[in-house]
Amino acid sequence: MLHYTIRRLLLAIPTLLFISLVIFLLLDLAPGDPMASIPLTVPPEVKERMREALGLGEPVHIRFLNWLYQFFIVEPQVAWDHIFGTDFSEGKQRIISFQSRSPVMSVVAERMPQTLWVVGLSYVFATLIAVPIGIVSAYRQYSWFDQLGTFVSMIGFSIPTFFSGVLLIVIFSVTLGWFPSIYDTTHKVTDWPSFLFQIKQMAMPVFVLTLYNAAQVSRFMRASMLDNLNQDYVRTARAKGMSEKVVVLLHVLRNSMIPVVTVIALGVPSIFGGAIITEQVFQVNGLGQMLITAIYASDAPMVQTLTFIFAVLIVLFNLIADILYGILDPRIRYD
Amino acid sequence: MADGATPVLNVRDLKTVFKTRSGSVHAVNSVSFSLNPGELLGVVGESGSGKSVTMMSLIGLIPSPPAEVSGGGIDFGGIDLLQASETELRAIRGARIGFVFQDPMTSLNPVFTVGYQIMEPLRKHMNMSKAQARVRAKELLELVGIPDAERRLSDYPHQFSGGMRQRVMIAIALACDPEVLIADEPTTALDVTIQAQILELMHELRAKLGMAVIWITHDLGVIAGIADRVLVMYGGQIVEHAPVRELFKHPRHPYTRALLKTVPSVRGERAERLEVIEGQPPILRAEPSSCSFAARCPFAFERCLAENPPRFDISPGHDAACFYDFESGAPRASVQATSVTEGAIHAG
Numbered sequence: 001m002l003h004y005t006i007r008r009l010l011l012a013i014p015t016l017l018f019i020s021l022v023i024f025l026l027l028d029l030a031p032g033d034p035m036a037s038i039p040l041t042v043p044p045e046v047k048e049r050m051r052e053a054l055g056l057g058e059p060v061h062i063r064f065l066n067w068l069y070q071f072f073i074v075e076p077q078v079a080w081d082h083i084f085g086t087d088f089s090e091g092k093q094r095i096i097s098f099q100s101r102s103p104v105m106s107v108v109a110e111r112m113p114q115t116l117w118v119v120g121l122s123y124v125f126a127t128l129i130a131v132p133i134g135i136v137s138a139y140r141q142y143s144w145f146d147q148l149g150t151f152v153s154m155i156g157f158s159i160p161t162f163f164s165g166v167l168l169i170v171i172f173s174v175t176l177g178w179f180p181s182i183y184d185t186t187h188k189v190t191d192w193p194s195f196l197f198q199i200k201q202m203a204m205p206v207f208v209l210t211l212y213n214a215a216q217v218s219r220f221m222r223a224s225m226l227d228n229l230n231q232d233y234v235r236t237a238r239a240k241g242m243s244e245k246v247v248v249l250l251h252v253l254r255n256s257m258i259p260v261v262t263v264i265a266l267g268v269p270s271i272f273g274g275a276i277i278t279e280q281v282f283q284v285n286g287l288g289q290m291l292i293t294a295i296y297a298s299d300a301p302m303v304q305t306l307t308f309i310f311a312v313l314i315v316l317f318n319l320i321a322d323i324l325y326g327i328l329d330p331r332i333r334y335d
Numbered sequence: 336m337a338d339g340a341t342p343v344l345n346v347r348d349l350k351t352v353f354k355t356r357s358g359s360v361h362a363v364n365s366v367s368f369s370l371n372p373g374e375l376l377g378v379v380g381e382s383g384s385g386k387s388v389t390m391m392s393l394i395g396l397i398p399s400p401p402a403e404v405s406g407g408g409i410d411f412g413g414i415d416l417l418q419a420s421e422t423e424l425r426a427i428r429g430a431r432i433g434f435v436f437q438d439p440m441t442s443l444n445p446v447f448t449v450g451y452q453i454m455e456p457l458r459k460h461m462n463m464s465k466a467q468a469r470v471r472a473k474e475l476l477e478l479v480g481i482p483d484a485e486r487r488l489s490d491y492p493h494q495f496s497g498g499m500r501q502r503v504m505i506a507i508a509l510a511c512d513p514e515v516l517i518a519d520e521p522t523t524a525l526d527v528t529i530q531a532q533i534l535e536l537m538h539e540l541r542a543k544l545g546m547a548v549i550w551i552t553h554d555l556g557v558i559a560g561i562a563d564r565v566l567v568m569y570g571g572q573i574v575e576h577a578p579v580r581e582l583f584k585h586p587r588h589p590y591t592r593a594l595l596k597t598v599p600s601v602r603g604e605r606a607e608r609l610e611v612i613e614g615q616p617p618i619l620r621a622e623p624s625s626c627s628f629a630a631r632c633p634f635a636f637e638r639c640l641a642e643n644p645p646r647f648d649i650s651p652g653h654d655a656a657c658f659y660d661f662e663s664g665a666p667r668a669s670v671q672a673t674s675v676t677e678g679a680i681h682a683g
Contacts (some may be wrong), residue, residue, distance in 0.1 A: 232441040239396060239436075240456045240507065241429030254446050328599040331445055 001333075003327060005319070012315050019311045020071075023304055024064050032298035034098040054098060054215070067304060070095045075105050097245050098299040107290065108306070114185055115279070115286030119271045122206045126213030127264055133214070134221020134260075140227060149218060156215030165208045165281035172204060178205050185283040205282040222262050224256040232257075258328045265321035269271055269313035338538060342410075343514050343547050344393075349407035350622075351385075351571075361619040362388045362402070364571040370515065375541065375548040376425045377562030377579065379555060379594070385571035386551045390517050394432055395424045402616050412514070430460035432449045433508030433546075437520040439500035443492035449503050450488030453510055475506040478543075480536060498529035502536065506640035509544065516548045520556060534561055555598050559583060564652070567591045570617050570627030574604075575647065576651040587655035589632045626658070634659045636666060 034054065035047045055063060070093065077089035096101040135148040173181035180201050189195045228234070229252055237251045276288035283289075287306065294302035326332050363385050370376050375563060378386045391397040392404050393416060409416040411432075416424065427431035428434075428682040436442045443452060453475055454468035463471065469488065477500040492500055508516055520539075522530040534557065540546060552558060558565055558579065565582045567575040567590065575588040586592045590613035596610040614631040626632070629639040639656050647667065660667045 036385070064467065232436060232438055233444040235396065236434070236436060236442045236507070237444065237455075239394075239428055239434035241425045241427070241460060243425060251444050251447075255444070259444075329446060330448075331493045 001323065003178065004326075005323060008319050008322070012319070016308075016312060017068075018317060020068065020304075020308050021064065021242065021314075023307050023311070024067065025060070027300045027304055028060055028063075028296075034298045034300070037297065054096075067095065067301070071305065071308070078103075078105065079105050083115045095301050095305055097294070097302045099294065099297045099302070104302050104305045107302070107308070108287065111285060111287050112288050114183075114284055115288065116271070118202060118205050118279070118284050118286065119209060119275050119288075121202070122209035122275075123213055123271050125206065125210045126217055129210070130214040130217035131221050131260070134218040135225055135248070135253065135256075137218065137222045138225030138256075141226065145322075146222075149222075152211075153215040153219050157212040157219070161208050161212055161278045162281055164211065165278055168208060169281070181282070183282050185285050198287045205275075205278055205284055208281075209278055216267075217260065217264065220255065221260050223254060224259050228252045228255045247287070254328070258325065261328060264326055265317050268317050269310060339373075343372050343412065344370040345410040346393065347408045347410075349389065349392060349409065350396065350405045351388055351402055353402050358620055361622050362547070362571050363392060364512070364619065364622055365407070365592065366568075366571070367407075368566055368571055368573060370547050370549060372514070372547055373541075374563045375550055375561055377558040377565040378549060378551045378568060379553060379558055379565060381553055381566035381594075381612075381616055383618075384551075386568050387519050389568070389569075390519060390549060390551060393429070394428055395421065396428070396434075413566065424468040426460070429456040429508075429513075430511040431514050433511070433513035433516045434517065435501070435504050435508045435521045438524045439497050439504055439526065442504055443500055445492055448489050448491055449495065452492075453488075453507050455536040456507065456510045471510070472506075474590045475510055476503070478509070478540070479503070480505045481506075497525055498532060501525060501529075501533055505533075505536070509540065509546075511547055512544070516546050517551070519546060519551045520553070521550075523552065523554070530557070532651070537561065555594060567594070570623060571619060572623070572627065572643075572656065576646070577649075577655075581650070581653050585653075587647075587649050587653070587661055588657045589634050589659065590616045590628050590629075591655075593631075603621040617676065626656075 034056070035051060038050070051057065058066070074089055074092045074094055077092070077142065078094060081087055081089050095105065096102070097104050098109060100107065112214065133149050137149045140146055169181045172178045178200075183195060183201050183205065187201065188200060189198050229248075231252075232248060234252060237247045242251070261327075276292060278284075279286045279288040280292065289308050292304065293299075294306065346369065347367050349363055349366045350361070353360040353362055364592050366385075366389050369374070378390070380386050387399060388402070392402075393409055393411075395416070397404075398653050404417055407417065411427070413428070414423070416427070418555055418616070419427070450469065450472050453461075454465070455474040457463045457468040457471055458465070460522075461468075461471075473484045476487060481487055481499060481502055487495075492503070495503060508518075525533060537548070537550075538561065550558070550562060563578045565575075565577060565579050566573050567582070567588065569590050574590045575582065575586065577585075577587075582591065583595065585594055590612075593610065593612045597612065599609055612631055617630070619627065623643045625641060626635070626639040626644050629635040632639065634657075638657070642658075644656045644658045646656045648654050649662075658667050659665075
């Protein structure tokens with residue numbers, strides 16, 4: 001397994017380099033000008049000099065290599081310096097956002113907590129809710145619980161978050177006034193009332209995303225449980241005199257979790273990607289929202305860096321899913 | 336019953352009905368039999384004759400719903416299994432009654448080691464510690480003839496061949512020294528040489544451990560080699576019951592006779608053309624009010640369509656549910672209720 005992991009990690013390097021190149025070229029080919037939002041009164045030659053100041057005068061391959069150097073050498077050094085108080089990155093050029101002229105990674109670090117709290121929490125909730133629902137739905141197939149679960153999942157699955165989000169805002173913010181409709185990122189939790197406020201403003205976006213994610217995972221869990229409940233080994237376990245609890249929660253669940261764990265692991269990168277639409281609806285300025293703004297502003301370094309981070313996460317969690325698969329299913333060995 | 340010993344298992348008038356959306360199916364109809372200590376009772380019949388459902392009904396292993404045991408009584412060492420609670424049944428399953436199923440490829444849980452699966456009943460029923468159970472599991476693997484038992488305990492089922500997996504299944508079934516072993520077509524999914532090995536193993540184990548065995552099969556050849564007594568099932572009923580030699584020498588039910596003709600003979604100059612039993616076994620929508628074999632029976636006459644034949648005594652330990660008397664070559668005169676099967680009489 002260790003060999004396999006190392007081999008996969010090494011193989012990931014060319015994959016990621018290729019991905020970064022493709023992203024870079026795509027962004028370079030895309031229409032749009034970072035100077036577009038500069039007032040028309042600024043003369044063209046000044047604009048041209050500004051462009052050069054951003055490094056846009058260099059040929060494509062130089063800019064790409066520059067970005068690689070900054071992303072893989074400079075930014076890790078900055079992080080290292082930040083943690084250990086050293087000064088390796090002294091005087092080196094970091095990746096700079098075209099919009100704010102501030103380092104991209106600092107902005108990412110700033111936005112990360114909002115996204116992780118809202119989207120991450122909803123993902124954790126969704127998993128914790130969906131797995132038991134899937135188990136009970138399958139075990140009591142066609143019971144009222146299963147029917148209700150199927151109905152709710154169908155709703156969660158088929159109603160897009162931009163609709164359910166707005167619907168919740170209309171009901172709970174506009175009509176009832178229970179929750180704020182806009183997420184206040186600057187809010188600091190210092191005492192009990194401010195904590196309650198934080199819960200309140202997180203409630204709706206977390207609910208919308210939980211419903212959506214739970215719908216998917218519970219369907220998966222149910223299908224996987226049903227597949228296994230009729231297997232011969234279940235009858236064997238019952239014939240051995242095992243209690244229903246052991247039969248279902250040990251024998252069947254262990255087998256059913258194999259595909260579900262994969263699905264859950266593969267979904268994790270999307271947390272970091274942020275729920276772009278939901279963040280937009282509730283004005284949570286997390287990573288997803290930041291990506292959208294950066295695309296509007298033709299902020300190539302920002303888009304490039306964010307997209308590449310997502311790519312890294314996707315490759316990484318694919319590997320994690322594969323390793324989990326191997327751990328859970330003894331029939332799969334990668335050596 | 337024949338030798339006067341107290342049977343370990345006594346089944347009276349067992350009925351199992353499957354309640355489906357398109358109506359109910361009477362899969363087991365008034366089945367009565369007993370199992371003596373240490374004997375091997377063969378149960379034969381074609382697919383859908385109710386062999387497996389009967390045996391699964393004994394111990395609550397049929398999926399309910401849709402299946403429902405609707406009547407009868409099962410005496411197992413003074414306990415009525417049909418009245419027993421799920422908890423009581425659980426304490427019997429795997430401990431006092433062991434099971435071996437048909438397909439060894441799918442009957443073991445793929446994600447647990449073989450050792451774990453053998454140790455599970457030991458720890459539950461015998462309250463063994465992990466270490467004790469492991470020692471016993473190793474003994475069991477050796478008992479069923481798996482070489483290098485100690486190491487094999489930590490292997491997973493997919494690392495075993497079909498025949499070896501069936502040995503593991505037998506080890507699990509025997510783990511707690513059961514009084515009864517129910518083997519549901521244990522050799523059907525195996526190729527012939529492996530089948531012979533498993534039969535050989537069962538012979539040995541029975542001599543060593545002395546438990547009673549119910550062996551379900553559709554293979555008369557297997558039955559001939561291994562059984563003491565045989566039940567022939569058709570349409571959810573026992574149509575003939577006899578000691579094994581008697582059954583092969585003097586079959587007294589037209590279905591048994593037809594079955595025997597479907598088996599090729601190894602001896603004999605040039606085997607005659609094998610016979611086929613025309614038609615399909617019935618799907619019983621209601622309790623049978625006529626002989627369920629009548630439609631396929633060359634000897635059938637009016638009475639077979641009007642009444643369901645009870646089990647007539649032929650000789651001690653041999654009975655057959657047929658109105659036709661093969662000894663005299665004519666229909667039986669009147670109903671003679673038999674001592675063994677009082678409960679089984681169902682005329683309508």
